[in-house]
Amino acid sequence: MHTTIISPANASFLGLPTVIFSILIPLLGLVVFTYIMAMRRVPLANAAPDNRFDRPSERISNVLKIWLAQYRQPRYMLAGVVHIVIFFGFLILSIRATSLVVIGFSEDFVLPGFSGTFGHIYNILKDYAATAVLIGCGIAAYRRIIVKPARYAVPAKYGKDHTAEAVFVLALISILMISESFFDASIAAANIQQGLHAEYIAPLTLAWLFKSIFLAIPVGALQAIHVLSFFVHDLTFFFFLCFLPLGKHFHVITSLFNVYFMRLDKGNIKPVRYGIKDEDLDDLESFGVKKLEDFTWKHILDFYSCADCGRCSDQCPANAVGRPLSPRFISIKGRDLVFKNYPVYPVQKPGGPAKESEDLIGSIYEEDEIWSCTTCGACEQECPIGIEYIDKIVDLRRGMVEEGNVPQSLQKPLRALEKRGNPWGKMEKKRAAWVKDKEFAAECEVKVLEKGEQASTLYFVDSITSYDDRMVEIARSTSKLLDSAGLDFGVLGKKEKDSGNEVRRFGEEMLFQTLRDENTEAILGSGAKEIVTTDPHAYNCLKNEYKNLPPVSHISQTLLAKIKSNELKLKPVEDSSKIYTYHDPCYLGRHNDLYDAPREVLDSIHGLNRVEMDKSRDRAFCCGGGGLMLFYEPEEDQRMGVLRAEMAKEAGAHVIVTACPFCLVNMEDAIKVAGLEGEMEAIDLAELIEQHIA
Amino acid sequence: MEILVCVTRVPDTAENEIELNSAGDDIERDDLVYSVNEWDNYAVEEAIQIRDRVGGSVTVITVGDDESDEILRREMAMGADKGILLSDDSFEEADGRGIAAVLKAAVTQGNYDLILTGAQSEGGAGEVGGMLAAMLDLPYASLVVSIEESDDSLKVGREIEGGNIEMNEISMPCVLSIQTGINEPRYVGIRGIRKVATVDIPVQSATDLGLADGSISSEVKRLDYFVPDMGEGAEMLEGDDDEIIEKLIEMLKAKGGIK
Numbered sequence: 001m002h003t004t005i006i007s008p009a010n011a012s013f014l015g016l017p018t019v020i021f022s023i024l025i026p027l028l029g030l031v032v033f034t035y036i037m038a039m040r041r042v043p044l045a046n047a048a049p050d051n052r053f054d055r056p057s058e059r060i061s062n063v064l065k066i067w068l069a070q071y072r073q074p075r076y077m078l079a080g081v082v083h084i085v086i087f088f089g090f091l092i093l094s095i096r097a098t099s100l101v102v103i104g105f106s107e108d109f110v111l112p113g114f115s116g117t118f119g120h121i122y123n124i125l126k127d128y129a130a131t132a133v134l135i136g137c138g139i140a141a142y143r144r145i146i147v148k149p150a151r152y153a154v155p156a157k158y159g160k161d162h163t164a165e166a167v168f169v170l171a172l173i174s175i176l177m178i179s180e181s182f183f184d185a186s187i188a189a190a191n192i193q194q195g196l197h198a199e200y201i202a203p204l205t206l207a208w209l210f211k212s213i214f215l216a217i218p219v220g221a222l223q224a225i226h227v228l229s230f231f232v233h234d235l236t237f238f239f240f241l242c243f244l245p246l247g248k249h250f251h252v253i254t255s256l257f258n259v260y261f262m263r264l265d266k267g268n269i270k271p272v273r274y275g276i277k278d279e280d281l282d283d284l285e286s287f288g289v290k291k292l293e294d295f296t297w298k299h300i301l302d303f304y305s306c307a308d309c310g311r312c313s314d315q316c317p318a319n320a321v322g323r324p325l326s327p328r329f330i331s332i333k334g335r336d337l338v339f340k341n342y343p344v345y346p347v348q349k350p351g352g353p354a355k356e357s358e359d360l361i362g363s364i365y366e367e368d369e370i371w372s373c374t375t376c377g378a379c380e381q382e383c384p385i386g387i388e389y390i391d392k393i394v395d396l397r398r399g400m401v402e403e404g405n406v407p408q409s410l411q412k413p414l415r416a417l418e419k420r421g422n423p424w425g426k427m428e429k430k431r432a433a434w435v436k437d438k439e440f441a442a443e444c445e446v447k448v449l450e451k452g453e454q455a456s457t458l459y460f461v462d463s464i465t466s467y468d469d470r471m472v473e474i475a476r477s478t479s480k481l482l483d484s485a486g487l488d489f490g491v492l493g494k495k496e497k498d499s500g501n502e503v504r505r506f507g508e509e510m511l512f513q514t515l516r517d518e519n520t521e522a523i524l525g526s527g528a529k530e531i532v533t534t535d536p537h538a539y540n541c542l543k544n545e546y547k548n549l550p551p552v553s554h555i556s557q558t559l560l561a562k563i564k565s566n567e568l569k570l571k572p573v574e575d576s577s578k579i580y581t582y583h584d585p586c587y588l589g590r591h592n593d594l595y596d597a598p599r600e601v602l603d604s605i606h607g608l609n610r611v612e613m614d615k616s617r618d619r620a621f622c623c624g625g626g627g628l629m630l631f632y633e634p635e636e637d638q639r640m641g642v643l644r645a646e647m648a649k650e651a652g653a654h655v656i657v658t659a660c661p662f663c664l665v666n667m668e669d670a671i672k673v674a675g676l677e678g679e680m681e682a683i684d685l686a687e688l689i690e691q692h693i694a
Numbered sequence: 695m696e697i698l699v700c701v702t703r704v705p706d707t708a709e710n711e712i713e714l715n716s717a718g719d720d721i722e723r724d725d726l727v728y729s730v731n732e733w734d735n736y737a738v739e740e741a742i743q744i745r746d747r748v749g750g751s752v753t754v755i756t757v758g759d760d761e762s763d764e765i766l767r768r769e770m771a772m773g774a775d776k777g778i779l780l781s782d783d784s785f786e787e788a789d790g791r792g793i794a795a796v797l798k799a800a801v802t803q804g805n806y807d808l809i810l811t812g813a814q815s816e817g818g819a820g821e822v823g824g825m826l827a828a829m830l831d832l833p834y835a836s837l838v839v840s841i842e843e844s845d846d847s848l849k850v851g852r853e854i855e856g857g858n859i860e861m862n863e864i865s866m867p868c869v870l871s872i873q874t875g876i877n878e879p880r881y882v883g884i885r886g887i888r889k890v891a892t893v894d895i896p897v898q899s900a901t902d903l904g905l906a907d908g909s910i911s912s913e914v915k916r917l918d919y920f921v922p923d924m925g926e927g928a929e930m931l932e933g934d935d936d937e938i939i940e941k942l943i944e945m946l947k948a949k950g951g952i953k
Contacts, residue, residue, distance in 0.1 A: 282888055404772065404880025411881050416709050418884065419727040425709030427725065510884035 004194045005187045005223055007107040008230040021231060022104025029238025036245045036344050042351055043292070043300050043342045050296035051274045052261040059260045062386070067259040072384040075619075076311060079143070082136045083384075086173070089133030090252070096126045096180065097237055104234060120200065127181070127205035134177040134206060137170045144170070151310030158329045159336075162248065162308055169249050175236045181206035182229035186222040189214030193222075246344070248335075251307040255385040258305040261298050262386030267544035267591040269504055270296075270391045272398065278513060288398025288507060291357035292337055295392065302387040303338055306331035312379035312389065317622040318372045322637030325372035327379040327389045333364040361400060370396045371407060372634055374625030375505045376586040381618050390505070397507025410506065413631045418511055421497035421518070422463040423628060431461075432493035434472035435479075444480045447490030449526045455490030457482065458528035458550075462538040463498045464626075464661045470668070471661040477690035478534050478555055484693050485562040489532070495522040501541035501587070502627025516546055523549055532558050534686055536587035536660045537626050543592070554588060555686050556598040556659055563604050569694040572606040580610045581653035582685075583644065583667065584620035585660035598659050598685055605692050613651045621647060623670070626662025641670025649676060659685040695750035695843070697741040698806040699774070700797055700826070701734035703758055703765045704816040714919050721919070730765040733812025735772075737872035739879040740841060741810055742773040748843055751775040753804070757785050757796050766895055771886035772879070777893075782900040784907070789914040790817075794825035796910055799903035801830060808848070809869045813837050823871035833868040839876045856950040 011018045065071045070087055073080035095111065102109040114122060143149060144166050154161050184199070184207045191198040192215060201208045214222055244252050251258075272281055272288070274296070281287075289295055312327040313319045319326045337360075341353040361367055373393045380389055400406060406414070416425030435446040447455050459482060465471045475491075482489045497515045504512035519542075523531065531552045533539040543552040562568035582602060588594045595617045602610055615621045624640040625632075645667060648656045656667050667682035705712065705721070706729040713722045730738075741752040753776040754769040756762045766777035780796050788796065801809060809827075813836065814820035820836070827834030839859060840851035846866055851859045853873050864870075900910065931938045946952045 282885070287885060401881060401883050402885060404882065404886070406881035408878055411879075412708060414881065415706075415729065419706065419729070420709050425706070425727075427711060429725065508883055510888070514884060 004196065004219055005190045005226050008104050008227050009107040011223075011227045013227070018227060018231070019105050022101075022234065025231070025234045025238055026101050026104070029241060032242045033238070033245075036242060039342065039344045040245050040250075040304070043338050043353075044297040046293050046352070047295055047297040047300045048293070049274045050261075050270075050298040052298055055264055058264050059262075062262060062264075063256065063260050066262070066384070066386060067256055070384070072382070075382065075384075076309075078139075079149075079309070080384075082139050082143075085132050085136040086140070089129040089136065092126050092129040093133070093176075093180070095122070097176070097233075100180070100183070100230070100233065101237070104230060123199065124202040127184070127202050127207045130177045130181055131204070131206045134174055137174045137177070141167055141170045149310075151314040152308075155326070158326070158332070165247055165249075166308075169240075169243075172236055172240050172243070176233060176240070177206060179229040179233035179236065181210050182225055183233060185210035185214050186226040186229065189217065190219045190222045190226075193219055245304075246339075248306065248308040248332075251305045251385060254301060254305040255307075258301055259386045261301065263380075263388055263391075265544070266593065267540045267587070269394050269545070272509055281510070281513075286399075287402040287509065288400070289392070289395040290359055290361070290399040290403070292334075292341060292360065293353075293357055294395070294399070295334070299388065299392055299395075300334075300338060302392075303331050303334040305385050306335060306387055307385070308332060309384065311382045311384070312387070315378040315382045315619065317376060317378065317624075317640045317643075318374065318634075318636075320621075320643060321640050323372035323634050324366060324369045330365070330369075330389060330392060331387060337364050360396065361405065365396065367400065367405065367407070368635055370400065371410075371632055372636075374586070374622050374629050374640075376622035376625070377590040378586075378619070378622065381590050394505055394507060397505075398509055399507075401507040401509075407632065409631050409633045410628055413628055414503070414506070414508055414511065417498055417500075417503060417508075417515070421515065422467060423498065423631065424463070424467055426467045428494040431466045431496055432491055434466065434475050435491070437472075437476070440476050440479075444476070444483050446479050448493040449490040450493040450495055452525075453490060454527040455488050456527075456529045457487045457489035458523060458526050458531045459489050459491050460499070460523070460531050460533045460535075460538050460542060460552075461491055461496065462533065462535040462661075464630075464665070465535055466496070468661070468665070471664065474534050474661055474664070474684045474686050477684070477687045478532075480690050481555070481559065481568070481686060481693070482532065485558070485568045487558075490526065490528075492522050492526060495525075497522075499535070499538035499541040501537040501545075502629065504541070504545065506628045516541075520546055520549065534659070534661065534684070536585040536592070537662065540587040540591050554592075554594060554597070554659070556588075556594065556601050559601045559685075559689055560597045560604075563601065570605050570689065570692045571694040572692075573608040574691065576607045576609065578609065578654045579652055580608055580655045580657055581613050581648050581651050582610065582616070583613070583623065583648070583656050583658040583663055584617060585658060585663050586620065586622050587626070588659055589620055590618055598657075601685060601689060602657060605689070611651045611653055613647045613653070615647060623658070623660075623663040623666035625666075626660065630662065630665065639666075639670055639673060641666040642674045645670040645674045645676055645680060649674075649680065654680055656680065656682040657685055657688055658682060695744060695748050695807045696805060697745060697750060697752045697808045697810065698801060698804065699734065699738045699741045699752060699754050699769070700809070700811045700822070701738065701754050701756050701765060701769060702731045702812075702815050703728050703756065703762045704731045707816075714921065718919055719916065728761070728765070730768055731812050731815040733814060733872060733874055735769075735812075735879050736874050736876050737810040737812050738769045738772055738774055739877045740872055741808075742880075743877060744808070744841065744843060745773075745775075750807070753778060753806075755780065755797065755800055757781075757788070757793050759786075763895060767887055767890050767893070768882055770890045770893060771882045777895040779895055779897045780903065781897050782905075782910075784900050784905075784910050787912045788910050789912040790819050790821040791825055791914075792910045792912055794822050794829055796900075796903065796905065797822070797826050798829040799905050800898065801826070803903070807866045809867070811869070811871045813871045813873045820871070823869055827869035830869065833864050834870070835862055835864050835868070836871045837873045838870045839873050841870070841876075 008018050008022050070084045073083050099111045144163055188198040188201055188211045201211055244250055310328050316327050341355045343354055375390050413423035417423050432448045461475050465475045497518050500512040500515035530550050534555045539554045621644050622640055623644055664684050671680050705726045709727050715722045745752050752774040754766055754774045755778040757780045770777050811823035835850050837853045838850045839853045842849040848864050850862050854860045931941050
């Protein structure tokens with residue numbers, strides 16, 4: 001193309017051909033970048049194994065949905081949309097940036113396929129993209145500097161504020177957008193001034209704006225602007241590339257891989273060590289994560305990928321009540337340690353850490369921080385790039401359990417679980433004592449399958465519902481419901497042990513396996529064709545972590561099926577003035593995607609007035625945690641349940657319906673603590689439905 | 695430092711419903727779960743911590759039967775280096791003094807700088823530690839809540855009336871009975887117990903210990919157990935909430951519950 005402007009490939013500066021720089025800058029940039037990436041690979045290679053190369057089609061579909069379509073971004077609308085704009089702008093402009101590098105030494109270079117109409121369309125698209133990205137950067141900078149959303153703040157104990165790095169990167173991106181537009185605008189303006197053909201520049205774009213301004217600038221000056229803007233772009237581009245792996249903007253490179261390798265299954269916990277069978281665990285030298293290198297490579301990749309957006313911590317109930325846990329800083333502290341122990345420069349030992357790893361607990365993580373997690377999963381549900389927390393927390397707990405580093409408040413229930421199969425140390429033979437209550441037994445007979453009796457449906461009650469004076473009411477209501485629905489059902493009685501959902505999540509893997517094996521044997525021995533649970537923790541564990549069991553359902557699913565088939569008939573709501581709200585138990589909702597069945601069951605009570613809380617379904621706020629979490633004595637400013645009760649009040653509800661005995665314990669306590677007694681009550685779904693049997 | 699910790703196996707009060715048997719001379723022992731006596735567990739933790747600070751070894755010892763093996767292993771999983779089981783038919787009926795005599799025989803076979811016992815066990819007599827010290831002619835401190843090592847002696851804190859602490863210097867070798875709360879005993883996981891499941895634990899009989907026939911007898915014999923009749927000790931505080939709280943605080947202060 002004939003033009004008045006000399007390209008950087010042919011220009012010279014003080015007698016020196018500028019093409020030298022167009023070759024040197026990319027060359028040096030790529031060398032440094034490759035070196036940094038090679039250094040960043042070392043911690044991944046030294047980490048524990050992880051099994052993430054299976055099920056490629058599911059992984060690709062995650063990449064398309066979560067990475068490419070940015071599916072989780074709009075959960076935070078403004079920040080999400082700004083991110084989507086910058087993300088797509090980057091994708092579009094990466095093609096232009098690449099070709100621009102080559103144009104630096106080969107003036108007429110056009111990427112294959114970009115020479116014809118497609119090239120013209122692309123040019124229009126990339127000009128709008130650059131404009132949109134610059135506007136996005138402006139909004140993002142305004143948020144960072146002026147609005148300062150609370151979730152970006154860094155509490156003093158976690159170190160310095162991260163605003164500077166964020167703003168610096170926004171500035172780099174802005175420079176890229178402006179210099180790229182300058183490059184095109186200067187040549188177009190010069191050509192127009194000389195009456196030559198100029199590439200079409202779409203209106204209202206940055207390049208279009210600059211072109212209009214440049215029309216008033218002499219061609220000689222435009223020549224300087226053209227070459228200068230090229231090198232500003234070139235330098236910034238390669239500086240940015242090398243800067244990415246040094247901080248939180250590493251996610252620009254790693255997020256694609258992080259999403260590809262993200263967890264595919266819900267409700268499960270990683271094995272102690274990938275590749276080691278349960279029966280060989282005794283031979284393992286060490287359990288869990290104690291030092292940095294005990295994390296799996298995916299977990300190190302998580303550290304690399306954290307963009308510090310703060311969404312996890314914003315949703316974390318432990319963080320909300322002032323427990324010493326903020327998931328965001330699990331990642332940031334992890335990354336800081338990786339960078340410290342494996343510095344880019346100077347490297348001391350090839351392929352090894354520059355610094356011997358210390359115990360993580362007591363150096364970067366605190367015991368209470370790690371015990372504070374209820375494993376509710378809100379953080380993982382929110383993370384836009386699939387960073388995992390629960391497995392890391394559990395792995396750290398496994399390490400602490402092996403070291404004997406377990407809070408006294410948890411030692412008693414763990415010992416009781418070992419000896420009696422329930423955390424209260426109650427007698428095994430009393431596990432089905434609730435069945436024998438005179439009034440109840442007169443209404444409903446429950447088979448106790450202790451001595452070889454059989455039933456086609458097994459009601460797996462689990463510990464709290466078997467022993468707690470209040471929660472046995474759930475068991476009784478459930479039995480009446482199963483009876484009314486015409487099911488032949490029984491309970492395991494003393495043969496049932498705690499499901500172990502929390503035993504595993506509190507890091508006592510071997511105890512979990514013992515409980516699991518005993519339960520599995522008892523369940524298979526009962527001859528049951530299906531299992532029903534009322535405890536989502538048991539449901540989760542039996543469904544996702546036990547093997548070879550008959551199908552497991554939660555009572556809400558059973559009830560819904562029986563209501564739909566007309567085998568269970570309900571009468572209209574008793575008190576139509578009451579407003580009900582459904583609280584999603586974490587282990588039913590987030591961990592098992594069971595949101596609709598309990599709601600549909602509620603709605604099948606004619607006349608029941610139901611509202612949704614602001615935080616519901618996959619954003620539900622944890623009640624305070626179940627299982628062993630009931631025994632843990634956390635440092636906190638207030639109880640999660642109290643916050644939850646206040647949310648229900650805000651929604652205008654008088655009755656919190658839940659479908660989990662632990663939620664019920666926590667919510668009943670919280671209603672008292674919040675001083676809402678008399679105006680609010682909590683009830684289990686099974687109890688409520690049982691009250692409405694027609 | 696060579697440390698010996700005397701431990702015993704007791705029904706776990708937290709995990710059992712303790713009932714008297716029909717004869718009334720013992721508790722119902724079917725369906726009980728046992729564990730290491732709580733005080734002894736604190737003593738073992740303390741011994742491990744001392745060993746980790748100054749070196750040496752920790753040996754746990756118990757007078758019991760085959761089933762007592764379980765608690766020795768648990769304490770070894772916790773970190774004790776060695777376990778010794780003292781078992782003999784003639785020990786079965788031993789009273790507190792008898793147990794002390796058996797332990798004395800075992801202690802004299804070793805070369806221990808420090809001997810720890812729990813302050814008491816299920817029976818609540820709290821007698822073995824003191825008797826053992828007397829039989830060994832060693833200095834003794836009871837209800838110990840802190841231990842600090844210096845050259846040939848120890849600085850030990852003892853819990854006294856009203857939650858106050860008395861500091862003492864005691865020369866070694868010596869016998870200390872350990873009070874709960876001296877430390878936070880570490881957790882022993884299933885994995886830890888499995889790791890020591892096959893470690894050999896020597897069993898010593900009366901003969902091995904050089905105890906003559908009939909030397910371990912029970913001079914104190916248990917006649918009966920009974921649940922006392924409910925007294926009328928309850929005092930109902932009256933008044934509005936503030937008054938009740940004030941009275942309660944006063945009473946707790948008077949009884950030394952709070953300061």
